[in-house]
Amino acid sequence: xxxxxxxxxxxxxxxxxxxxxxxxxxxxxxxxxxxxxxxxxxxxxxxxxxxxxxxxxxxxxxxxxxxxxxxxxxxxxxxxxxxxxxxxxxxxxxxxxxxxxxxxxxxxxxxxxxxxxxxxxxxxxxxxxxxxxxxxxxxxxxxxxxxxxxxxxxxxxxxxxxxxxxxxxxxxxxxxxxxxxxxxxxxxxxxxxxxxxxxxxxxxxxxxxxxxxxxxxxxxxxxxxxxxxxxxxxxxxxxxxxxxxxxxxxxxxxxxxxxxxxxxxxxxxxxxxxxxxxxxxxxxxxxxxxxxxxxxxxxxxxxxxxxxxxxxxxxxxxxxxxxxxxxxxxxxxxxxxxxxxxxxxxxxxxxxxxxxxxxxxxxxxxxxxxxxxxxxxxxxxxxxxxxxxxxxxxxxxxxxxxxxxxxxxxxxxxxxxxxxxxxxxxxxxxxxxxxxxxxx
Amino acid sequence: xxxxxxxxxxxxxxxxxxxxxxxxxxxxxxxxxxxxxxxxxxxxxxxxxxxxxxxxxxxxxxxxxxxxxxxxxxxxxxxxxxxxxxxxxxxxxxxxxxxxxxxxxxxxxxxxxxxxxxxxxxxxxxxxxxxxxxxxxxxxxxxxxxxxxxxxxxxxxxxxxxxxxxxxxxxxxxxxxxxxxxxxxxxxxxxxxxxxxxxxxxxxxxxxxxxxxxxxxxxxxxxxxxxxxxxxxxxxxxxxxxxxxxx
Numbered sequence: 001x002x003x004x005x006x007x008x009x010x011x012x013x014x015x016x017x018x019x020x021x022x023x024x025x026x027x028x029x030x031x032x033x034x035x036x037x038x039x040x041x042x043x044x045x046x047x048x049x050x051x052x053x054x055x056x057x058x059x060x061x062x063x064x065x066x067x068x069x070x071x072x073x074x075x076x077x078x079x080x081x082x083x084x085x086x087x088x089x090x091x092x093x094x095x096x097x098x099x100x101x102x103x104x105x106x107x108x109x110x111x112x113x114x115x116x117x118x119x120x121x122x123x124x125x126x127x128x129x130x131x132x133x134x135x136x137x138x139x140x141x142x143x144x145x146x147x148x149x150x151x152x153x154x155x156x157x158x159x160x161x162x163x164x165x166x167x168x169x170x171x172x173x174x175x176x177x178x179x180x181x182x183x184x185x186x187x188x189x190x191x192x193x194x195x196x197x198x199x200x201x202x203x204x205x206x207x208x209x210x211x212x213x214x215x216x217x218x219x220x221x222x223x224x225x226x227x228x229x230x231x232x233x234x235x236x237x238x239x240x241x242x243x244x245x246x247x248x249x250x251x252x253x254x255x256x257x258x259x260x261x262x263x264x265x266x267x268x269x270x271x272x273x274x275x276x277x278x279x280x281x282x283x284x285x286x287x288x289x290x291x292x293x294x295x296x297x298x299x300x301x302x303x304x305x306x307x308x309x310x311x312x313x314x315x316x317x318x319x320x321x322x323x324x325x326x327x328x329x330x331x332x333x334x335x336x337x338x339x340x341x342x343x344x345x346x347x348x349x350x351x352x353x354x355x356x357x358x359x360x361x362x363x364x365x366x367x368x369x370x371x372x373x374x375x376x377x378x379x380x381x382x383x384x385x386x387x388x389x390x391x392x393x394x395x396x397x398x399x400x401x402x403x404x405x406x407x408x409x410x411x412x413x414x415x416x417x418x419x420x421x422x423x424x425x426x427x428x429x430x431x432x433x434x435x436x437x438x439x440x
Numbered sequence: 441x442x443x444x445x446x447x448x449x450x451x452x453x454x455x456x457x458x459x460x461x462x463x464x465x466x467x468x469x470x471x472x473x474x475x476x477x478x479x480x481x482x483x484x485x486x487x488x489x490x491x492x493x494x495x496x497x498x499x500x501x502x503x504x505x506x507x508x509x510x511x512x513x514x515x516x517x518x519x520x521x522x523x524x525x526x527x528x529x530x531x532x533x534x535x536x537x538x539x540x541x542x543x544x545x546x547x548x549x550x551x552x553x554x555x556x557x558x559x560x561x562x563x564x565x566x567x568x569x570x571x572x573x574x575x576x577x578x579x580x581x582x583x584x585x586x587x588x589x590x591x592x593x594x595x596x597x598x599x600x601x602x603x604x605x606x607x608x609x610x611x612x613x614x615x616x617x618x619x620x621x622x623x624x625x626x627x628x629x630x631x632x633x634x635x636x637x638x639x640x641x642x643x644x645x646x647x648x649x650x651x652x653x654x655x656x657x658x659x660x661x662x663x664x665x666x667x668x669x670x671x672x673x674x675x676x677x678x679x680x681x682x683x684x685x686x687x
Contacts, residue, residue, distance in 0.1 A: 001630050021629045023450040024476045063450070063626070066483035080479070091487065 006044065006052050009304070011256065011311025012372070012400045013049040013433055017056060023063040028169065031059060032141045039432040040169040042082065042109030046116070047314050048400040049433035050164050056431065059169055061111055067091055068172060075177040076134060081111030081170040086295070090243040093290075097177035101129040104297045106246065111170040116397045117162030117358045119365075121210040121231070121294070124349035128360045130161045132175045140168030141429045159420055162358035164397070166421055166430045166440060183241050185231040185293045191282045195224035195328045198347055199364065202228065210293075211349065216275060217342035217368075218268040223335065224345075227278050231293050241290045260308035262343050262371045270343075303343075312343070313370040313380060316395035318350055320363040323390055330386050331366075338379040344369035356417040357407075357438075359395045367398075377401070396438070404439055442491075442518050443571075444468040446499065446556065447526025449476035451625035452575070452640045456525055459644035461488035468515060472498040499552035500528060500544035509559050516563045521571035521651070524553050529627055533587050542589045549593035554600055561613070571614040571651050574601045578621045578664050581671045582679060605655040614654045618647070621664035635663065 003016040019041070022028040032038065041051035041058040052058045061082035069078040072095055079088060086106035092098050100122040103113060112118075114136065119128045126132075136148040136157060146168070148157035160167045192198040198213045215226035291298060304312070319327045335342075346367045352360030370376035380401060387394050388409045394402055396411075408414045418440055422428065428440070443460050447453040449471035457467055461484045469492060471477050477494040484492050495515070497508040528548035532541050557572060564570060579587055580595035601617040608615055622628050624637040638661040650656060659665035671679055 002632050019630060021626060023454075023626045024473050026473055026476075027626070066479045067486050068479050068482050070486050 003055075006058075007311075008047060008049045008400055009045050009311075010047040010314060010372075010400055011307070011309060012313075015049065015052050015054040015433060017052045017054065017058050019058050019060050021060040021063055025171075028059070028064075028139055028171065031057075032139055032169065037429060037431050038141075039430055039435075040081075040111060040115075040165045042112035042115075043084070043105075043107045045105060045108060046112070047398050048396070049437075050116070050397065051112075051432060053431050053433045053436065061109065061169065061171075064171060069174075070095075072097075075179075076174060077177055078135070078172055078174040079110060080172055081109060081114070083110050084108065085110065085113065086246045089241075089294075090246050092177055093180060093241045093243050093246075096180055098180040099129070099132050099175055100126045100178055101132065102294050104295060106291075106295045106298050110173055111165070114161055114170055114173055115163060115165045117360060119350060119352075119360065121212060121348065122208070123360075123365065124211065124351055125208050126178070127352045128162075128358070130352070130358070130360070132177075133161060133173060134176055135172075135174035136160055136170060137172035138168040138170055140425070142425070142427065143168070145171075155420060156424055159356065159417070159424065162356060162360075163417075163421070164357070164432065164434055166432070166435055167424060168430055180233065180241070182234045182236050184234050184290055185288050186234045186285055187232075187288050187293070188230045188285050189278060189282045190228040190230070191279070192224070192226055192228060195332065195347070196325060198224060198226065198228060199324055199328065202347075202349055202364075203230075208233065213347045214274070214278075215345040215347065216271050217335075217345040218264075218271040220336050220339075222271075223332065226275065226345075227282065231288070234287060245289065245291050256305045256311065257308050260310055260371060261306040262341065264341060266306075267341060267343055307371065310372045313368075313372050313376055313401055314398045315368045315370070315380060315383065316359070316365055316398045317383070317387055318354075318359065318361045318363045318365050318393040319390075320361070320392075323392075324364050327386065327390060327392065331383070334379055334382040334386075338375050338382065340376040340379040341371040341373065342368055342376075343371065354393055354411070354413075356413050356420075357396055357411055359393060359397065361393050396434070400434075400437075402437075404437065407438065441520040442466040442468060443521040443523060444470065444515075444519055445523045445525065446470045446553070447524065449473045449480060451527075451627070452525040452620075452623060452643060453523075454480060455640040455644040456523055456647060457484060458488070459641075459648050461490045461492070463648060464488075464490060465520075466491040466493075468493045468495060468519070470495050470497050470499075472496060472500075499526060500548040502547055502552065505547070505552045505555055509555065513559075513563070516560050519560060519570060520568075521573070522556065522560060523573040523575075523647070524556075525575050526553070527575070527577070527590075527627065529587055529590050533589050534585065535588050537589055545589040546593045546596075549590055550596045550600070551593075553597060557604065564613075567612055569612045569614070571616070572604065573647060573651075574598075574615075574617045576601070576617060576619045578619055578659075578668060580619070581668050582683065584683075602657075605657075609655065614652065616647075616650060616653060616656045616658065618643070618658045618660055619664065619668065621659070621661050621667075623660075636661070 007014040020031045035057045038057040041060045064080035064082035066080045101120040103118045117128045138146050190201050210231040213228045215224050216222040350365040351362050354361045384406045448457050448469035474496040481492045481494050498504040576598045577594040579591040605615045622633050622637040643660050
């Protein structure tokens with residue numbers, strides 16, 4: 001078998017790996033039984049090296065993409081884990097149902113969504129994907145086929161959701177579906193003048209409205225100016241989403257340009273255009289199609305390509321509401337000090353309970369994309385200190401630069417996760433470069 | 441209309457099943473992997489709302505095939521077509537492969553297919569329209585140091601299908617044969633190949649659109665046709681030198 005060179009989406013890690021793509025249950029078992037160390041792989045579009053490890057086997061699950069059971073009355077569906085989220089939505093939306101916790105790119109597989117406990121835009125209302133998962137079927141080299149749920153193998157069920165694929169290959173997932181009555185989204189904008197102003201303008205989530213901000217980061221004077229976008233399902237009876245637009249056959253996130261094209265000038269220029277374009281839309285209600293809202297990066301792959309060979313740094317942190325003003329002050333202070341090149345700054349609300357290494361809690365989720373350079377790395381060091389001092393939760397699945405020490409301090413259950421994982425699999429068969437960084 | 445797909449649980453067979461079902465054809469799916477067949481059946485019924493019957497059978501075992509034919513005689517009466525997107529390749533398939541290994545490969549890739557076709561044509565006493573589609577391999581163009589029995593079996597299959605085309609020229613039976621180059625399937629996934637792999641989804645669409653053609657031989661991807669022609673035209677002594685260089 002020949003090796004394949006592969007990179008994380010943020011381009012911070014690369015590896016030469018072996019890849020097998022089983023298509024049958026028998027083949028998955030045979031492959032898993034034959035190799036010593038392995039890790040399942042979905043669309044391989046994680047920012048971090050979660051689905052590969054140098055010289056090891058990655059089991060590509062994309063051919064496991066069948067719908068096995070669908071119960072329209074009880075709103076449940078059982079599907080194979082390699083199904084792309086766009087394929088799953090194509091089916092469920094025809095039946096006016098969906099899962100709301102959707103990551104921003106259509107080729108991401110359900111197995112990846114479960115393994116990273118994805119949250120999507122609706123996290124303030126629906127929480128993370130954990131809320132929708134009823135049952136999981138995994139295959140583990142030593143434990144064989146295992147059904148996981150709240151009633152069966154509960155500890156492994158909990159370890160698997162947000163467990164980075166380290167408990168074995170996720171093969172099938174049974175999901176609870178939610179209603180989706182309508183065919184597009186009604187969008188409105190609120191103009192904000194600063195990051196604090198943005199926070200103050202988020203509404204309480206008693207209605208199913210997806211709120212997230214876009215804030216300027218191109219210079220200190222404009223810092224935080226921007227908009228809160230509010231997306232509400234356009235609830236029209238007897239209508240459904242045009243699912244043909246969701247078809248997505250290729251992953252266009254694989255290769256970047258040779259050189260980084262994001263710099264002070266291009267960031268200022270693009271943010272100036274984006275800001276002024278949307279300024280015309282404030283105080284208006286307009287309609288946007290499903291794909292544009294749910295998969296914001298589909299068709300905008302150029303954004304990633306422009307980071308060049310060195311790639312980007314993405315950081316997401318959850319800040320509890322009671323600390324948000326203080327943390328924003330600290331972030332602004334450090335931004336003014338280090339002047340990193342930030343291409344994206346966005347805030348949304350999130351709800352949940354952080355357990356094991358899952359990125360969820362009640363509070364505000366702040367997202368940054370940086371050009372990978374010294375200024376950004378200096379700022380990120382300061383951000384790590386802020387996280388450590390204030391017990392904020394940084395996203396492990398977004399930031400491959402995070403140090404183990406920061407993770408141990410910020411995730412109270414790190415030791416418990418490690419202990420429970422080792423109890424389940426003392427040979428630690430399922431390993432990735434990410435699990436090596438985390439010393440799991 | 442009902443079509444039987446032999447080797448349906450993965451690769452081209454799976455895509456053919458979806459393509460035919462999306463065109464409202466009922467299906468009988470055959471494979472040795474019962475679990476995969478059951479899940480594929482659910483998937484097709486949920487997505488396309490057609491009738492799907494599954495029949496597990498292992499074509500590498502002649503006993504299994506004969507039992508299958510005995511117990512499913514009525515099934516063959518109702519068929520409008522048979523497709524054989526089946527391929528068995530193993531790492532041990534070399535000149536010195538064991539008798540058991542070589543039998544399995546020859547049965548799966550050639551002999552069992554002929555038994556199924558024979559059975560169908562014998563039962564078809566009413567002379568109804570039937571389409572039979574076979575799939576060969578470009579590897580059958582020349583003997584090889586790997587996949588030895590596979591390429592021999594595929595060569596035999598191609599010859600058999602040529603005979604079938606000639607025999608049924610004046611009957612209501614449409615026979616088509618596809619010689620396949622590299623396809624994006626599990627068999628070729630991890631291999632670095634000198635030419636690009638063809639899409640099985642695209643091939644499934646082509647197969648469906650060609651169903652009414654009588655006695656057709658096709659190549660997929662198309663560039664394998666001139667390559668195959670060149671191999672056949674060149675003297676074996678030259679082909680041997682080229683193969684030696686690439687090995």
